[in-house]
Amino acid sequence: MSTNSVSSHSKSKAALLVPGLLALTAAPVWARHIEKHFKVDAHPIVTIHNPNGVITIKAWTKQEVMVMSDQSSDAIEVEADQANNRVDITTHAISDTASPDDMRADYQVNVPEDADLQIHDDSGAVNVANVLGDMNVETIAAGVGMADTAGYTTVSTVNGSFQCLRCSGRIEVRSISGNIRLEDLRSSDVLAQTSTGNIVFNGQYLPNGSYRLKDYSGVVEVRFSPADSFDLSATSLKGKVNNQAKLEPSHHGFLPRIGDSLVGALNAGRARVEVTSFNGTINILKRN
Amino acid sequence: MSTMNCTDFLNHIDEWIEGQEVPGARDHSRTCAQCRGLAEDLGTIRLAAVTLPEADADPSPHIWTAVRSQLEQEGLIRNGVALQLPHRAGWFDSIFSFVPRPAFAAAYVGALVIAGFVLSGPVHMPTDQDRWRERTQRTSAELNAQLEAAEKTAMASLTTFSPDVTADLRQNLSIVDNDIALCEKSVQESPESEIARDYLYNAYQQKANLLAQISERGEGR
Numbered sequence: 001m002s003t004n005s006v007s008s009h010s011k012s013k014a015a016l017l018v019p020g021l022l023a024l025t026a027a028p029v030w031a032r033h034i035e036k037h038f039k040v041d042a043h044p045i046v047t048i049h050n051p052n053g054v055i056t057i058k059a060w061t062k063q064e065v066m067v068m069s070d071q072s073s074d075a076i077e078v079e080a081d082q083a084n085n086r087v088d089i090t091t092h093a094i095s096d097t098a099s100p101d102d103m104r105a106d107y108q109v110n111v112p113e114d115a116d117l118q119i120h121d122d123s124g125a126v127n128v129a130n131v132l133g134d135m136n137v138e139t140i141a142a143g144v145g146m147a148d149t150a151g152y153t154t155v156s157t158v159n160g161s162f163q164c165l166r167c168s169g170r171i172e173v174r175s176i177s178g179n180i181r182l183e184d185l186r187s188s189d190v191l192a193q194t195s196t197g198n199i200v201f202n203g204q205y206l207p208n209g210s211y212r213l214k215d216y217s218g219v220v221e222v223r224f225s226p227a228d229s230f231d232l233s234a235t236s237l238k239g240k241v242n243n244q245a246k247l248e249p250s251h252h253g254f255l256p257r258i259g260d261s262l263v264g265a266l267n268a269g270r271a272r273v274e275v276t277s278f279n280g281t282i283n284i285l286k287r288n
Numbered sequence: 289m290s291t292m293n294c295t296d297f298l299n300h301i302d303e304w305i306e307g308q309e310v311p312g313a314r315d316h317s318r319t320c321a322q323c324r325g326l327a328e329d330l331g332t333i334r335l336a337a338v339t340l341p342e343a344d345a346d347p348s349p350h351i352w353t354a355v356r357s358q359l360e361q362e363g364l365i366r367n368g369v370a371l372q373l374p375h376r377a378g379w380f381d382s383i384f385s386f387v388p389r390p391a392f393a394a395a396y397v398g399a400l401v402i403a404g405f406v407l408s409g410p411v412h413m414p415t416d417q418d419r420w421r422e423r424t425q426r427t428s429a430e431l432n433a434q435l436e437a438a439e440k441t442a443m444a445s446l447t448t449f450s451p452d453v454t455a456d457l458r459q460n461l462s463i464v465d466n467d468i469a470l471c472e473k474s475v476q477e478s479p480e481s482e483i484a485r486d487y488l489y490n491a492y493q494q495k496a497n498l499l500a501q502i503s504e505r506g507e508g509r
Contacts, residue, residue, distance in 0.1 A: 051450075052450065052453075100449070100450030100451065100452075100453075101450070103450070120505075122449065122450075122453050122505065123450065123452065123453050123456075138501070140449075140453050140456060140457065140501070140505075141452070141453055141456045156497075156501075158456060158457060158460045158498065158501070159456050159459070159460055174494075174497075176460040176463055176464060176494060176498065177459070177460055177463055193490075195463055195464065195467055195494065196463055214490075216467050216470075216487070216491075217467075235483060237474065237481075237483055237484060237487065238474070259483065276483065278467070278470065278471065278474075278487050279470070
């Protein structure tokens with residue numbers, strides 16, 4: 001286990017180009033750039049607390065954590081410390097006069113692929129790629145993008161969007177007004193919930209998988225192929241359910257007594273899909 | 289015309305909800321709302337029971353590692369042993385910090401237990417709309433009072449966020465309040481509807497989580 005600070009310089013300019021899901025940011029003038037490396041064992045834990053900024057985390061093959069940060073002001077300080085097999089990264093004000101705009105720090109963090117992540121980022125963006133450990137991400141306005149992840153993932157946003165591409169492992173995502181997009185998913189346990197945001201599920205239906213999508217007033221779109229196998233229950237209490245699937249009567253489906261509902265099985269009904277909405281629209285649509 | 293009566297239906301309800309063919313059961317369930325409701329509820333329980341092992345599966349060992357690590361980081365345990373430290377406020381405390389500590393636990397747990405009972409409720413009860421309505425109103429009033437007080441505490445923390453984030457938080461609080469209002473109306477209209485009560489309960493929970501998040505983040509600054 002070792003820690004070494006490699007570089008620190010002032011007034012560098014950065015434009016982060018992040019592949020995949022990821023964001024191309026404006027090029028702010030940075031007050032400070034920091035790079036640190038930490039040797040870690042298997043299953044390290046990396047925590048990040050950042051009020052504002054873009055956090056990009058990628059897995060690599062090295063058994064170390066690399067932290068690169070760019071901060072917008074000298075009124076804040078970026079700390080990256082190691083305690084045993086945990087690396088803690090925090091942004092905090094060191095001046096009472098630090099304005100909200102001063103609180104911005106962008107991070108690029110490389111971690112071993114079995115790392116567990118705990119991330120808090122109020123605004124900005126969080127992007128994670130190829131990490132196979134468990135992840136907990138909490139944001140307010142920051143959007144969250146994941147690609148090729150595999151751990152037990154819990155995401156909570158207020159109005160930040162969530163997008164997951166080729167993710168596997170158990171996924172629980174909750175938002176109030178953020179949109180949720182689950183593309184090419186390979187998970188057997190999905191829970192996605194938003195109030196006014198929209199939900200798109202376009203993933204695999206694994207045997208015995210459970211897919212629960214819940215919305216208040218947004219649009220829920222569930223994509224399927226004719227060969228998929230699932231038991232479907234879709235109910236919109238005050239809204240509408242549109243369906244393109246040729247469902248057979250289900251062995252254990254009972255229509256709720258109120259709202260617009262449908263239940264039934266597609267093929268052998270191996271997975272269970274439960275979609276509910278309060279007054280939004282549910283669309284069960286064939287994949288293009 | 290159904291040839292099966294309610295007693296016959298109840299005698300075969302297990303097979304029926306298991307999906308077995310029971311002569312006359314389908315016709316009877318179409319014509320008898322009570323039996324249909326009972327079968328629907330039992331079917332829901334059965335499905336829930338099937339999914340329970342997955343839902344309650346032990347979390348990944350890494351989660352425990354992370355929890356322990358966090359507790360150690362916060363100084364609450366050392367080498368896995370809990371320390372007797374002065375109390376430190378967390379989200380659970382901050383959300384109901386307006387209530388004196390001994391009262392806090394009882395009030396909070398009480399409200400949620402009542403909410404859980406009334407809003408999620410026994411799965412099937414005889415349709416008694418007035419009784420449902422009365423109980424739901426009582427619970428809603430208690431929860432709204434709790435949340436209103438928690439909101440006052442959380443609002444004080446809003447100043448610590450950037451103007452943009454503050455605006456987002458306010459807007460989303462409005463969204464949740466609107467959801468609560470809509471769901472309360474819906475429960476008033478159909479007090480026996482489980483799905484309506486579930487949405488109302490969920491909306492309360494969302495608001496509590498949001499207020500907790502505001503208080504917790506504000507506190508950390």
